[in-house]
Amino acid sequence: MPMRHDGDDAVVPPEGPSPPAPPAAIELRGINKSFGAVRANRDVSMTVRAGTIHGIVGENGAGKSTLMSILYGFYGADSGEIRVAGKPVHIASSHDAIAAGIGMVHQHFMLVDNFTVLENVMMGAESGPLLRESIEKAHGELTRLATEYGLHVDPGAVISDLPVGALQRVEILKALYRDARILILDEPTGVLTPQEAEQLFRILSALKERGVTVIMITHKLGEVMAITDTVSVMRRGRMVAERATAETSTEELAELMVGRKLKAGVSPRAETVGAPALAVERLCLRDRYGVARIDDIGFEVRAGEIVGIAGVSGNGQSELLEVLSGITPMTAGRIVVEGREVSVAKPARPDEMRGLRLAHVPEDRQRRGLVTAFTARESSILGYQRDPAYNGRLFTDYDAVDGHCRDLMERFDVRPPLPGIISGKMSGGNQQKLILAREIDRDPKVLLVGQPTRGVDIGAIEFIHQQLADLRDRGCAILMVSVELDEIMALSDRILVMFEGRIVGEVAIKDADTSTLGLMMANAHEGASARGGTSGAEPVA
Amino acid sequence: MSAAPAELPRWIDIGLIPVINICLALLVSGLIILAIGENPVEAMAIMIRGALGYGEGIGYTLYYTTNFIFTGLAVAIAFHAGLFNIGGEGQAYIGGLGVGLAILAFDSTLPFFLLLPLGILAGAAFGAAWAAIPAWLQAYRGSHIVITTIMFNFIAYAVMVYLMVNVLIKPGQMSPESREFAAAGQLPFMHEMLAGIGITVTPTPLNLSIVWALLCCVGVWAYIWRTRWGYELRAVGHNEAAAVYAGARPRHIVVAAMCISGALAGFVGFNEIMGVHHRLLLNFPAGYGFTGIAVSLMGRNHPVGVVLASLLFGVLYQGGAELAFEVPTITRELVVTIQGLVILFSGALAYMSTPWVTRVWRALLAWRAGAAAAEGA
Numbered sequence: 016m017p018m019r020h021d022g023d024d025a026v027v028p029p030e031g032p033s034p035p036a037p038p039a040a041i042e043l044r045g046i047n048k049s050f051g052a053v054r055a056n057r058d059v060s061m062t063v064r065a066g067t068i069h070g071i072v073g074e075n076g077a078g079k080s081t082l083m084s085i086l087y088g089f090y091g092a093d094s095g096e097i098r099v100a101g102k103p104v105h106i107a108s109s110h111d112a113i114a115a116g117i118g119m120v121h122q123h124f125m126l127v128d129n130f131t132v133l134e135n136v137m138m139g140a141e142s143g144p145l146l147r148e149s150i151e152k153a154h155g156e157l158t159r160l161a162t163e164y165g166l167h168v169d170p171g172a173v174i175s176d177l178p179v180g181a182l183q184r185v186e187i188l189k190a191l192y193r194d195a196r197i198l199i200l201d202e203p204t205g206v207l208t209p210q211e212a213e214q215l216f217r218i219l220s221a222l223k224e225r226g227v228t229v230i231m232i233t234h235k236l237g238e239v240m241a242i243t244d245t246v247s248v249m250r251r252g253r254m255v256a257e258r259a260t261a262e263t264s265t266e267e268l269a270e271l272m273v274g275r276k277l278k279a280g281v282s283p284r285a286e287t288v289g290a291p292a293l294a295v296e297r298l299c300l301r302d303r304y305g306v307a308r309i310d311d312i313g314f315e316v317r318a319g320e321i322v323g324i325a326g327v328s329g330n331g332q333s334e335l336l337e338v339l340s341g342i343t344p345m346t347a348g349r350i351v352v353e354g355r356e357v358s359v360a361k362p363a364r365p366d367e368m369r370g371l372r373l374a375h376v377p378e379d380r381q382r383r384g385l386v387t388a389f390t391a392r393e394s395s396i397l398g399y400q401r402d403p404a405y406n407g408r409l410f411t412d413y414d415a416v417d418g419h420c421r422d423l424m425e426r427f428d429v430r431p432p433l434p435g436i437i438s439g440k441m442s443g444g445n446q447q448k449l450i451l452a453r454e455i456d457r458d459p460k461v462l463l464v465g466q467p468t469r470g471v472d473i474g475a476i477e478f479i480h481q482q483l484a485d486l487r488d489r490g491c492a493i494l495m496v497s498v499e500l501d502e503i504m505a506l507s508d509r510i511l512v513m514f515e516g517r518i519v520g521e522v523a524i525k526d527a528d529t530s531t532l533g534l535m536m537a538n539a540h541e542g543a544s545a546r547g548g549t550s551g552a553e554p555v556a
Numbered sequence: 557m558s559a560a561p562a563e564l565p566r567w568i569d570i571g572l573i574p575v576i577n578i579c580l581a582l583l584v585s586g587l588i589i590l591a592i593g594e595n596p597v598e599a600m601a602i603m604i605r606g607a608l609g610y611g612e613g614i615g616y617t618l619y620y621t622t623n624f625i626f627t628g629l630a631v632a633i634a635f636h637a638g639l640f641n642i643g644g645e646g647q648a649y650i651g652g653l654g655v656g657l658a659i660l661a662f663d664s665t666l667p668f669f670l671l672l673p674l675g676i677l678a679g680a681a682f683g684a685a686w687a688a689i690p691a692w693l694q695a696y697r698g699s700h701i702v703i704t705t706i707m708f709n710f711i712a713y714a715v716m717v718y719l720m721v722n723v724l725i726k727p728g729q730m731s732p733e734s735r736e737f738a739a740a741g742q743l744p745f746m747h748e749m750l751a752g753i754g755i756t757v758t759p760t761p762l763n764l765s766i767v768w769a770l771l772c773c774v775g776v777w778a779y780i781w782r783t784r785w786g787y788e789l790r791a792v793g794h795n796e797a798a799a800v801y802a803g804a805r806p807r808h809i810v811v812a813a814m815c816i817s818g819a820l821a822g823f824v825g826f827n828e829i830m831g832v833h834h835r836l837l838l839n840f841p842a843g844y845g846f847t848g849i850a851v852s853l854m855g856r857n858h859p860v861g862v863v864l865a866s867l868l869f870g871v872l873y874q875g876g877a878e879l880a881f882e883v884p885t886i887t888r889e890l891v892v893t894i895q896g897l898v899i900l901f902s903g904a905l906a907y908m909s910t911p912w913v914t915r916v917w918r919a920l921l922a923w924r925a926g927a928a929a930a931e932g933a
Contacts, residue, residue, distance in 0.1 A: 340801070342800055342801060364803060364805075365800065365801055365802070365803045366802075366803025367803075369803065375801070377801060379797075382795065382797050382798065383795075383797045383798050383801045384798070384801070385798060386790075386791050386794045386795045386798045386799075387794070387795070388790075388794040388795075389790070389791070389794070393787065397791070397798060397801070397802045398801065398802040398803060400784045400787045400788065400791075400802060401784050401803075405784075406784055409783060410778070410782045410783055411782055411783060411784055411787065413782070
């Protein structure tokens with residue numbers, strides 16, 4: 016991933032044994048933590064040198080988040096020692112962590128939506144019962160931090176009006192406002208455009224130059240290579256390796272994470288594509304305030320091709336999938352699936368779309384793709400619960416459902432292969448495999464798939480990509496929405512870029528590169544109208 | 557299932573913890589009884605004996621249980637669809653009206669074996685209709701069902717008073733009651749049925765409707781967990797977005813679930829009107845609709861749990877009445893307080909004891925593991 020940042024000289028390999036080495040910012044020794052029978056952290060030791068950017072990589076469930084949660088006081092370790100700046104500390108709550116100078120930016124932002132930036136930053140750190148004094152203090156401090164680190168956010172802006180890039184800056188400001196000298200970031204770039212990510216990296220470099228220590232949890236190895244000084248690799252609760260970033264490679268890190276060699280890429284693309292299986296014409300969706308969420312778009316997906324939709328999340332991709340799958344009724348335009356026309360006058364609900372052999376792997380598996388309280392068996396027929404294959408005249412045949420679920424689990428390597436497990440207790444990757452299995456199993460003509468591998472670990476990503484490629488080779492027309500450009504580039508035959516509900520660009524895979532797509536995603540490419548709407552798209556240096 | 561030991565086994569979760577909660581409630585009740593100068597152990601003994609110690613007591617206990625099963629199931633099925641139906645009281649009232657009207661209309665023309673299903677259908681239809689209005693308002697107009705169902709309780713009271721005083725009253729009497737049903741319109745009492753096979757028991761209001769209550773439990777269980785409609789109902793209750801994705805129609809399901817719920821609550825009228833009073837009258841729901849919320853909560857919204865919780869509340873009602881009768885200083889109000897404490901501890905504070913039970917369980921596991929290790933060594 017060509018992730019460039021302008022402080023290359025700052026990324027020096029770890030220095031040799033310089034005379035009186037300053038105490039490490041963080042030292043973890045022999046941390047153990049079990050959740051019941053699951054040993055999330057086993058004898059984990061790690062040293063983070065002050066003033067460096069330290070990456071922690073590992074698959075889902077490798078124990079990275081647990082480790083950071085222990086450091087931030089969400090969980091107590093079963094045993095082990097934490098030292099901050101050389102001194103042993105006892106961290107029993109996030110309060111203790113903040114007192115020790117540790118700040119954390121969570122993957123899911125912890126902000127009050129209807130508060131202003133200023134109110135969010137000072138919340139919980141007010142200097143007295145009356146707010147006036149706190150507001151003045153916070154205002155001054157925010158201005159100082161903004162100029163010092165390049166963390167520009169309007170203090171008076173209400174959170175719900177801000178784009179994600181800005182929200183992340185607010186989270187960082189919150190930590191710095193509480194005098195954090197050590198900043199933990201959990202999957203910080205998951206929701207950002209490449210440009211926003213670069214901006215984040217500039218901020219992190221500025222923080223580092225001023226002596227702040229940064230710990231970054233991520234699964235994107237390209238970013239680790241671009242920004243960190245040192246990287247620790249976790250696997251199954253253990254710390255399996257620590258490398259100076261300059262002395263390692265993405266291949267080595269990936270292998271360390273998974274514990275085996277990964278196959279390179281998916282099978283080659285099919286040469287021939289068939290007739291259009293899904294056609295979209297002048298499709299519009301206005302929300303109840305009259306705002307166009309999908310704004311007059313049209314495209315086709317042919318049998319045997321994968322069309323990728325790139326874009327910063329929130330630019331209409333989610334709505335597009337929901338309209339195409341029949342969940343949300345469109346407000347204008349038409350869709351043709353397998354010769355059947357769907358329009359405002361002739362709507363089709365999700366079960367009818369399914370009847371047209373259009374399958375849908377939703378973006379948000381926890382919220383839509385399955386019912387977390389259901390057993391895997393029950394989730395394995397979600398959407399097909401009325402299928403005669405599982406029903407008698409009155410009663411559902413749970414033996415048949417059980418057999419179906421076992422079969423899916425076996426073929427798609429869903430672990431644990433127990434139909435009785437509660438869906439919500441399966442890991443994200445296995446939930447996703449079960450959903451994908453359910454949708455692919457019917458051999459659909461059209462597959463809509465949103466964020467196929469969000470929050471899924473590397474081994475499962477490889478598997479899911481291969482499944483999608485196989486399905487395409489069997490002649491299915493696949494429309495894939497993803498915020499991961501790498502994924503779009505790896506699988507798509509054509510790429511459409513969405514911005515503010517419109518399709519602002521189409522690129523064939525052979526002409527696609529990350530930077531052009533990134534600019535299109537921010538609507539800042541040549542020929543785009545004026546400046547983009549997201550304030551995350553500040554002028555790129 | 558990868559049950560981590562940190563989780564409690566099912567028998568503790570659904571068996572032991574409710575028992576602990578009831579014991580806590582009784583402990584606090586005991587302290588109150590002690591404070592007013594009575595012997596709590598004796599009071600408890602009177603209660604238990606009053607509810608289960610002799611034929612008449614058992615009959616009354618089971619008669620109350622019947623009503624609680626109906627209202628408990630009503631709350632439970634709505635709850636599975638993510639709805640909080642606190643209008644059981646009104647639905648029971650209107651359900652009873654339906655039973656009464658149907659029997660009054662046909663008791664002189666139809667035989668019992670036709671009036672029985674007619675009574676059931678009428679109670680179900682009227683109860684369902686009364687629940688359908690708030691359901692429709694919630695599904696299509698966004699009025700919150702908790703607010704509307706409770707308002708419909710008041711409307712039901714008012715409607716019933718109007719009808720009984722002005723329309724359905726038997727002419728020439730003071731009390732607002734209809735005429736008595738003909739014998740064909742009366743459910744047989746349990747003591748009558750037992751007498752038929754040669755067993756003599758004291759007459760009580762317990763009647764055939766308890767059999768219907770138990771059948772309803774089986775039906776509700778099968779509907780919720782064994783049919784595609786129940787599947788969609790639960791999907792809507794747990795996660796509406798996923799239900800929509802699956803092709804379910806949440807609005808239809810909200811209305812359907814509330815209709816079933818209202819029908820079940822309406823069967824209180826079946827028990828009371830056709831089974832006990834044999835005439836239409838006022839105030840027969842007597843709070844069963846509200847207690848059904850506690851029954852359902854305590855029974856974890858499962859039919860088996862509902863039956864057990866209904867039995868408990870039956871015991872509390874009957875034993876409490878006996879207690880207030882036997883011990884003059886323990887008034888009816890105090891009995892209601894005891895019932896309230898049971899509801900409080902097993903409903904609102906249901907999870908209070910869970911943390912320390914978990915701790916004890918873990919300590920026990922660790923001790924056992926230690927002992928096993930020592931043995932193995």
